[in-house]
Amino acid sequence: MSIRHGLLALLSQGPRYGYQLRAEFEASTGSSWPLNIGQVYSTLSRLERDELVTRVGADDEGRFVYRITPAGEADVREWFATPVARADRPRDELAIKLAMAVTTPGVDVRQVVQAQRTATLRTLQDLTRVKAAAPADPADQGDRAWRLVLESMIFQTEAEVRWLDHCEAFVARTAPAAPAAPPADAPLDAPIGETSR
């Protein structure tokens, strides 16, 4: 999640205080990614170091106003113009679990798939209820931004269900697995406790 670019995009609309940036960031993402004020200021100081923002004056309580620099504006334009790479995502636990389920004897892969699909559909129902409770065509800019974030979660959840459907069909089509290879360093005729002698 690029807090750095999110804050720069907000500053491209005009100078802001740190606490304003935090509030606006959370409003436009529907509080999906809550920020603490420390994150905001540490990000701002890195942006300042890289000369993408400057501090301009302070109010009576000593709070600084931040303004984007031309280099910062170029950075934001570049960010909007560049697609996000998928390679940065952490390893997918579900994919690993299914891969293990296929190769582990005694595991009913269909059952693993079905349990996950029911859980994922529940999540999808919860997200859809949140969406259904809001107006079909939100008038407010902030509500529209939130709708897009919510739908991003809905479509990702849907993609997981489709992938699970595909896994189920794939497993049903393929023949039962051949016997697994014996564990390393454990000859079949020797009890495990004796192999170290």
Place this chain on the structure above:
Amino acid sequence: MRDVSRDHGTGAGLVHALRNVSLDVAEGEFVAVMGPSGSGKSTLLTLAGGLDTPTSGRITVAGADIGALGAAARSALRRRAVGYVFQDLNLIPALTAAENVMLPRELDGARARRARRQAHKALASVGAGDLADRFPDELSGGQQQRVAIARAIIGDRRLLLADEPTGALDSHAGEEIMRLLRSRCDEGAACLMVTHESRHAAWADRVVFLRDGRMVDSTPGRTGPETLLEAG
């Protein structure tokens, strides 16, 4: 439905399309059925609508045991209590939207003037009041599906059966149809929908999964607001 099974064919060609399925759809409840092709989804829907009869088991619609009714009574119940929305919309091209919607009432013997009034009311309730005098080929896919839903609910029919009702619609039009079915249920209708799109199934109160004619799992029914909080 109680312990409903439906076999097709005999001997070596015997197919168990549905095996011992029990399912309730309450008033005001929206239930979605998912499953791979050939899992029995469409069989379930045709049985629920009285378009086919089970090999064994019992199906009750609005208090009436469908199996115990004669053919005439069954088809009267079907027309009076059950509305169908199918993927291929089946609107008659030579009739206007209003005429398509009033057709089931006319077949039921209602006077034309009354049927027309009910058709306008049904069209208005699905947000298609201004489309009444248009012919199907003058309507977009989403508008046609709205008209088909108006036809399904005319005369205040309380059970809606929908088979892939979003068909080939784009995601916006598909969502409008889901909002519509959802609001009909919130107003007290019961809806049973077959779909392969989880994004649409998620509008339902409960999602049941069929595989090889058996019900293998289901999400829990309606839940309180506290579960909504988990969504974030």
